[in-house]
Amino acid sequence: MSGPPVKRSLTLRGHRTSVSLEAPFWDAFRRIAEADGKAVNALAAEIDAEREVSTGLASAIRVYVLERTQRGIAEGQRSRS
Numbered sequence: 172m173s174g175p176p177v178k179r180s181l182t183l184r185g186h187r188t189s190v191s192l193e194a195p196f197w198d199a200f201r202r203i204a205e206a207d208g209k210a211v212n213a214l215a216a217e218i219d220a221e222r223e224v225s226t227g228l229a230s231a232i233r234v235y236v237l238e239r240t241q242r243g244i245a246e247g248q249r250s251r252s
Contacts, residue, residue: 173193174194175193176191176229177192177197178190178191179191179197181212181215182212183212183215184216188228190232192233196232196233196236199239199240200236203235203239215232218232
């Protein structure tokens, strides 16, 4: 399994906050930000701005990573067809 969540500090629109994610989510999140040419803080701020108030930031990041990963898998399947 991935182990316990790892807490990291992020700066969103000038304010510090902590987010706890499992290491594989942090790794994937960093790779996505890098692929998009964005800093992790900038991508987190975008996700934060788009999430529903009742959804925590960590959950919103996990869902974002999952959706991006699924999109990549789907694109890979289409290119092999």
